Every structure is written in structure tokens, then in C-alpha cells.
Amino acid sequence: MSDALLDVRDLDIRFATDEGLITAVESTSFSLSSGEVLGLVGESGSGKSVTAKALMQLNANNTRYGERSVIELHLGSGSVQVLKLKRPRDLRVVRGGAVSMIFQEPMASFAPAITIGDQMVEQLLVHTNQSKAGAKELSIEMLARVGISDADKRFNQYAFELSGGMRQRAMIAMALSTRPQLLIADEPTTALDVTIQAQVLDLMKDLIVEFGMAILFITHDLGVIAQTADRVAVMYLGRIVETGTVRDVLRNPLHPYTQGLLRALPRLDALDEPLTPVPGDIPSPLERPAGCVFHTRCTLAIAGRCDQVMPVATLHSTGHSVACHVASDALGVAS
Amino acid sequence: MSDSEALVDVDKLCVEFSIGRKLFGPPTVVRAVDSVSLRIQSGQFFGLVGESGSGKTTFGRAILKAVPISSGTVRYSDEEVAYDLKSISKVQLKDYRKRAQLIFQDPYAALSPRMTVRDIIAEPLEVMKLTKTREETDARVREMAARCRLNLEHLRRFPHAFSGGQRQRISIARALVCQPRFLVADESVAALDVSIQADILNMLKKLQQELGLTFLFISHDLSVVAHICDMVAVMYLGSLVEIAPTRALFHSPKHPYTKALLSAIPSLDPDDRGDVQRLRGEIPSPTNPPSGCRFHTRCPSATALCSERVPIPEQVQEGHTVSCHHWQKLAE
Numbered sequence A: 001m002s003d004a005l006l007d008v009r010d011l012d013i014r015f016a017t018d019e020g021l022i023t024a025v026e027s028t029s030f031s032l033s034s035g036e037v038l039g040l041v042g043e044s045g046s047g048k049s050v051t052a053k054a055l056m057q058l059n060a061n062n063t064r065y066g067e068r069s070v071i072e073l074h075l076g077s078g079s080v081q082v083l084k085l086k087r088p089r090d091l092r093v094v095r096g097g098a099v100s101m102i103f104q105e106p107m108a109s110f111a112p113a114i115t116i117g118d119q120m121v122e123q124l125l126v127h128t129n130q131s132k133a134g135a136k137e138l139s140i141e142m143l144a145r146v147g148i149s150d151a152d153k154r155f156n157q158y159a160f161e162l163s164g165g166m167r168q169r170a171m172i173a174m175a176l177s178t179r180p181q182l183l184i185a186d187e188p189t190t191a192l193d194v195t196i197q198a199q200v201l202d203l204m205k206d207l208i209v210e211f212g213m214a215i216l217f218i219t220h221d222l223g224v225i226a227q228t229a230d231r232v233a234v235m236y237l238g239r240i241v242e243t244g245t246v247r248d249v250l251r252n253p254l255h256p257y258t259q260g261l262l263r264a265l266p267r268l269d270a271l272d273e274p275l276t277p278v279p280g281d282i283p284s285p286l287e288r289p290a291g292c293v294f295h296t297r298c299t300l301a302i303a304g305r306c307d308q309v310m311p312v313a314t315l316h317s318t319g320h321s322v323a324c325h326v327a328s329d330a331l332g333v334a335s
Numbered sequence B: 001m002s003d004s005e006a007l008v009d010v011d012k013l014c015v016e017f018s019i020g021r022k023l024f025g026p027p028t029v030v031r032a033v034d035s036v037s038l039r040i041q042s043g044q045f046f047g048l049v050g051e052s053g054s055g056k057t058t059f060g061r062a063i064l065k066a067v068p069i070s071s072g073t074v075r076y077s078d079e080e081v082a083y084d085l086k087s088i089s090k091v092q093l094k095d096y097r098k099r100a101q102l103i104f105q106d107p108y109a110a111l112s113p114r115m116t117v118r119d120i121i122a123e124p125l126e127v128m129k130l131t132k133t134r135e136e137t138d139a140r141v142r143e144m145a146a147r148c149r150l151n152l153e154h155l156r157r158f159p160h161a162f163s164g165g166q167r168q169r170i171s172i173a174r175a176l177v178c179q180p181r182f183l184v185a186d187e188s189v190a191a192l193d194v195s196i197q198a199d200i201l202n203m204l205k206k207l208q209q210e211l212g213l214t215f216l217f218i219s220h221d222l223s224v225v226a227h228i229c230d231m232v233a234v235m236y237l238g239s240l241v242e243i244a245p246t247r248a249l250f251h252s253p254k255h256p257y258t259k260a261l262l263s264a265i266p267s268l269d270p271d272d273r274g275d276v277q278r279l280r281g282e283i284p285s286p287t288n289p290p291s292g293c294r295f296h297t298r299c300p301s302a303t304a305l306c307s308e309r310v311p312i313p314e315q316v317q318e319g320h321t322v323s324c325h326h327w328q329k330l331a332e
Helices: A048-054 A116-127 A132-145 A164-177 A194-211 A222-228 A246-251 A256-264 A325-334 B056-062 B090-099 B117-127 B134-147 B152-156 B164-176 B194-211 B222-228 B246-251 B256-264 B304-308 B327-331
Strands: A004-017 A020-033 A037-041 A063-065 A070-075 A078-081 A099-102 A182-186 A214-219 A231-236 A239-245 A314-317 A320-322 B006-019 B028-041 B045-049 B071-077 B082-084 B100-103 B182-186 B214-219 B231-236 B239-245 B314-317 B320-322
Touching (some): A004 A048, A004 A214, A020 A214, A037 A048, A037 A222, A048 A182, A048 A214, A099 A164, A116 A132, A132 A164, A214 A222, A231 A256, A239 A246, A239 A256, A256 B194, A314 A325, B006 B056, B006 B214, B028 B056, B028 B231, B045 B056, B045 B222, B056 B182, B056 B214, B090 B100, B117 B134, B117 B152, B117 B164, B134 B164, B194 B214, B194 B222, B214 B222, B222 B246, B231 B246, B239 B256
Parallel strands (some): A037 A231, A099 A182, A182 A214, B045 B231, B100 B182
Antiparallel strands (some): A004 A063, A004 A070, A231 A239, A239 A320, A314 A320, B006 B028, B006 B071, B071 B082, B239 B320, B314 B320
16 A cells, blocks of 8 residues: 555564563564554454554563564655664654554553643653643643543643543543554553443544544454444454454454454344354463464364465455465355 | 242342541541342342442442441341341351352452462362361362363462463362352453453353352443343442343343443444443542432433432332333333
């Protein structure tokens, strides 16, 4: 895609540990355009957060990126190769500049001993040309925009004085005040009650329209994805196994893992359907399966093929691709 | 349904905590559970749902006598014994602990890292002196471990070697080893991935049927409750707003809060991003609860009456009660 804002190609992420190199993300490629919301779903340990953090080089020091791996941001001022940036100073273009991130637990993300307002002003002074007074004005305006009442009072409060939903709103206000072109949202509503989650999701949908930024939305909740994302990528053990529009993937899931996730999900519109767990456990990161990473838990796995040959992503229909031998075979027969 | 069938009969239960005390004057009292009445029948999978701060965990602990009961009664009665928890004696309470057990939310925090899985599961038997010899203990542990799909090799290991789902199976085996009748499962699947969650839910249901257990299943997740429970009670700020058989609650909810909770669940259908009714604001502080109906500050249908008078539970049909002044008008 030529109009892409973000291009990730062949992303490999390994962690150097005492037990050796552990693969967290492998051969992952995706792109994201302005105004688009890409949902990244997967269970814990699937590598979704590690992928997101790589976009801002926020992973720990023992992280090793693959030699062929490319993370490219196409900004108005030119392209930036994120993984080539080494000095923290250079990374400021990305961190808090073109890219902002909101986290799952807003209590842990705000400094506890500095007021919300001071934290918002500080990042504006670092990343924009605002004066201190201008930064304060903008911060209060943003707090009001995300639905925080008495914004000028909240501006002088500390994170612990705000409720969970309020804190997440403040987090969003802070992330958007620098006008990032890409927003990474890592499980932003997971810690919230369902009624508050609904409020925050509504707010995010409004802000997407208003600010027109691209969003990488990470969650384990397929319902949240259905409600917010345009496209979705399903990750398992560090690989994207299926990607497509939300409609295609949720209505016509092709990968056995996506199908399994949907069958395991309790749905209110199908109370009589039994819950079917995906059989087996996620393999230990030290014993990464050969061939297709999912074959150890797949009921359709073909012996001699799925456990030996890594399936490549095949395009099923426009924008809907799947990395699975069985699904691709079925596709070949059908077409 | 007659009284005699209820395994746990809760009547106007209140639990109060005093928080902070001024130098002079009375302490501030928080009423975490406010006049809750419900009956859990033997063999039922009874769900209790509500947002954080609604008092569901405190309720669960109160009926296990893990927090003091301020007023009201909790009666437990099976074929062998009948206890009134408010005035229960020490000897009786020891016996009650064998009959009623708790399964915790966080399988990482609930297991001692220094004990082997065998010792963790055996501990209740040893503490309550339910077995006489080590062989007998081992047999009981092995039997329960097998029911929870843990093998002999697992019993020798320590909890750190297990995944979240396996740890939750260990917690369940520990809760079941003393052969309780009644279990309180407090957010027992909230910390698990969806596939493991489905596995644990299926296992709980199977164990319930095999061992004739009765469950109080506390959860914030309505879709989970809908799938596993027979009856559901919805709690808001310490009070019950609606109790109904699962199907009735999900197909024809009567209380505006239940309706709002249901509509807040994100739909899996991408085209169903409809204009659902959103609740405004957040759950008020229990130190200073709203007057009248506690939900009136967030209720889209509230009238002047709602802020003045506390609604009493009204029967919609057999087993389905709702506490709302306007439920009939809203149903039209």
C-alpha cells in the first residue's frame, strides 16, 4: 500500500534469556493507513504487546530484532526506520511524537507523585513548540474533550484521586494532546467495568473520526474488536495466522485457531451452544513447534505436513489472508 | 419452592465496615451489603453479577462467614445439619468450613509457591483432620486431582511450573478435596484466556453434576454467567436489583440496570454498532449512597419518586423478582 502510514515487514523479535533465545514474534508483517483501526487479537503470550512495543522500541534491553526486520513510518517529513534509531534523542520523533501509546492499567502509567496536569504539560513542552501557558490551556481543553467534568480542577489532581474510567480518559487525553499520527492502544478497556468500557469505546470511536489518526488496537476481546476495528490480525505464538476485515474474519473465520477462539467464547446470542475450548495448552516458548505453530493443538492438522512445513499466508479474498495448509487446500478445491 | 429446599437461605443480610474515625464522634460506616435476600437451592448454579464495588465479593465472604454479619440472617441447611451463621458456635463453624469452600480469582496468588501441588491439595484434609493416615490422605488427593485432570507427575511439582489454567485446576482440587456441598467461586475465570476459561467452566459444570455440588458463582462477566448459571442475581451498590432464572434475565430483563449491563457488552457482530443505551457516570461511593433507589443517579428512567423511596422487590413471575418502581411501565 502506498498510502500506508506504518509498514511492518518480517518482524522477528527474540529475547535473550538464561535459557537461550526465546522467540516472541516471528515473520510478522502488516501495514496501517491513516484513519484506519487495526485490531491485534490473541491470547496471553501471543506476542501482541511485544509487537506494539517494538513500534516505539519500548521492549527491554535483552530484545533482539531480526536483521531483515523493518518498521517504517511514513510521515509528512519523510520516512523513519524505527529499528535503525538507536539514541533515545532520535527516538523522540517516534515516542510521544508521531506515535502515542495508551496502556491497560492507567494507575501504573501515571506517575503517582506528579499531578495529571504537570505530566500532560511536560510531554507537550518536550514534543511541541507550545509555551507553558499554551500547553496548560491545551491540556485542560483535551481533558474536557474526553468527557472529564471540572477539567481545570482535575488538572491539578493526582492519578489516585481519579476513578479507573476517569484515569483511562485522562490517559487518552494525554496521548492525543500531541496529535500523534499513530495511536497504540494496549488493552485500554480490559481493567474497566463493562458499562465504563462502553463509555470509553464510544469516546475512542468519536476521537478516531475527529483526529483521523491510525490506531493499533490490542485486545484479547473479540467483541471489543468487532465494535472498534476496521481490520483484524489474529496472532498465535508470535505469528499472524489470519488477517482481514473485521466482517470477513469474524463471520467467515478460516484459520482453525480463529474458529477455535470463537467457539470458546460465551455468546449471549447463543446461550445453548456449548463452549468448546481449544484443546491442549499453549506450548512453552522454549519448545516452539516446528512447521505450523498451531499444529500441536489443531484438530485438522495433517501429519507429515503441518508439523514440518510452515504455511505461508495465502490470500483468500481481497484483504483476507490465512496461513494454514488445510484452509488453503480447501480454498484450492473451491476455486 | 419451599424453605426446606434451600441450601443457603439469606434474609436481609447487611454487612457493614467502619472506615476511618474522627478524633471525636462516630466512625464512618460503609454498608457494603445492604439488606440482601436470596435463596440458593441445592444443586443450583447460582450467579451473582455486578460491577466492581457492588459488594458481590463481600456477599460471598459473608455467607462463608469470612466477614462478620452485621444484621440479617444466613441459614445453611443440608440433610445432616442446619446452621444459623450469625449465631454459629465454634464447633459448628469448623464443621461448616468442611461443607462450604471458596475458589479464588487469582490462581497465581492463591497457591503457596513453597508447597508442592500434593501438599497444597492435602492441606485442607490435614488442617481439618479429615484423614487418619498418610495413605488415606494421598488416596483422597489423587482421586480429586484426577477429577481435575492433574496427574501424579503434576502432584510432585511446585505451582510456578504451571500455567494459569492448570493453577486454577489445582485451586479447584484443593477446594473440593474436603468434599464440600457448597462452593463460592469468586471471579474464578476472570484472569484466564478465553479458551482456558471455556475449559474451566466446562469442568466446573461437570464436577457440579458428578458430585452434586451447589455453586455461588460471582462474576462481572454476564456472558459467562449466562452460559453456566441456572439463576442469576444482579447487584448494584450493595443491593439486589433483580433475581431471575438465567433465560428470563437475559431474554426479558426488567430492571433498567440489568438492561444497561446487557447492552454494554460489545457485540461480536461488527454491524451491530447500534445506538445502544449507555449508562452515564460511574458507580457512586458506598460511603455516601444515593437516597431512595440507589441506581436513580444513573438511571435513564428515574423520576422524583426514585430518589425518595427505596423500591421493594416485586414478583414478575415465579422466581423472577425486580426492585424498581417503574418496571411495569418500562416493560410496556
